[in-house]
Amino acid sequence: MKREVHLRSATDKNTYRDLISSVFASYDLRFSPNRQFSAEVKCVDIRDFKFARVHANNQLGVRQHRQVEKDQKDELVLFTSLSGTIHLTQNNREVTVRPGELGLYDLGSPSIWKHGDPTAVLNLVLPGEVLRRRLSGVSRTTSFPYVVSSGVSRLSHGFFVGLWNEVEAISSFDAELCTGYLADLLALSIERGEKSLPLNRPSARRALYHRSIAFIRSHLEDPDLDPQGIAEAVGISVRYLHQIFEEAGQSVCACLRDARLERGHAELSRPRTLAYPISEIARRSGFRNPSHFATAFKRRYGLSPREQQNLANSRED
Template sequence: MQSSYSTRELAPQQRRQAWQNAIAEIYFPLELAFLGSRIFEGTLEAWRLGPVSISRNCSNGLLYRRHEHHLVEERDESFLITVPEISEVRFVQDGQDVSCQPGGFLIERSHLPYEFSHREPASLWVLKVPRDVLEARISRPERLATLRFDARSGAGALFVDMLRIAVARIEEFDDAARHLIGGQLVELLAASVTSDRRVLSGSSSPVKNAHLYRAEEIIRSRLGEPDLTPQSVADACGISLRYLQQIFEAENTTVGGHIRSQRLALCDQRLRDPRFRGSISEIAYDCGFGDQAQFSRTYRARFGRTPSEARAEARRAG
């Protein structure tokens, strides 16, 4: 599905409000301040690929502000991965101020106030990813916000190349293939950011960060095992359970909580994926939950709806 907006056919006095409406439709509500040219010009196109979307945003200089009042009625958090093509952009969130030139990309978090701006005319590629989809690949994705990543080589360059290729050939694919491509884009994004040492470097020492990375990898690869426990993760890492707990406590979480969160995110992803035709109980068991009733209660507490409601909602949207 494609959405397209352009100011070309509009009277100059109508363009700014039309652009504000288009931005709210494609991303979420924002306050806009128009910079530079008196007559605003912009084009905005967006394409759905399963739970994620790609957009191409071309416009004169702009300042976008996300305020606290925009968050009051927002429930589902998203991350915007923004790739500037022709001009430098500036992003301010949570006390961090970062600029990004072509050849890199930024990650923005929807559930915190922010400012995003470019003074010169800009062309931006933007991948919008729901938090649960990103969290299924990258633990605690909020750590990525305000980081600038390299897109000139390696996985970062491949990620940006695939954004462009996916849009260029999107009409050749059916809905199932688009859903698959959306997932592959998120996998490439995860590969590019997890190869950056900053993603795992918090307040812990390099040794603790190495154990944290190893534990995260073990948990992601063994979510389907119902007997995956903090002790078994510690054993696989070759460290004591207490030491492992201290590492996760430094990240403001627990080992058991992280395992549960990753399992729930994977279940939610599969419930919303039209390719997964299995029953809800099969999805729960495949993701490591041994008790379907307990899974349903935990899922509802996390997402505010039952697994059946989530699947029905995804089918209606499809």
């Protein structure tokens, strides 16, 4: 697994601009006059995810249309304040995030952020696709600021900060796995934005979609899992289940297959997996036939299960 840790300090504004550009995207940065500048950026890169803790003085960051068009970023930024207050404006919405609260914004749209002096911000940059495939749709023109108050949202915040505190102590594989769990919690927080809604409301359909995904992932070992069983567990008809998945751009069966392959890939990516036969990993992923698993796995990942297993065992953590 790839894990890179960088701790860089900036005593001049140009160095800091370069740091922000490399970690996030291109911004026009503006600083308060007559203040001594200092900043520190600590980054932990895990595959497609980038954690970054930023300590800096009073400043304003503006990401303009020209920079969005040049960068072509399809990434989201989850962030929380460790100290100080952050103000974010995107798509004509302005939100304020304080310690204990979460914000989410899109690098694919113009934005403005500003914060006081001093401020410590914890960020996670993640591919937009990571969240989109966990939801029934993430609009490319909508920012998602959230106030953490209770339930899943509070759990998301606690998991985010806790993962950052432990990300260097745990294995790279576990760090990547936990980052995926954080994305699951974030998606669940979004889906739980409204409660007790009629089933024909878009937000209710999204919640049902996410509930179905959660049920699928928790029952992957069952080779008999099918749309009928999923619909019964969620409490809707099979026809309606297919409808909400079609709205998300994926069939129920394709989602089930992909989730099983992802489980198998995760198992085969663990170091020292040679002790487990491929047939056992296929079974734990919900495949009755190991050859069917091997064929689908190679089509998806470009490697056979055995090749993936050997690759994982050859890596040094």
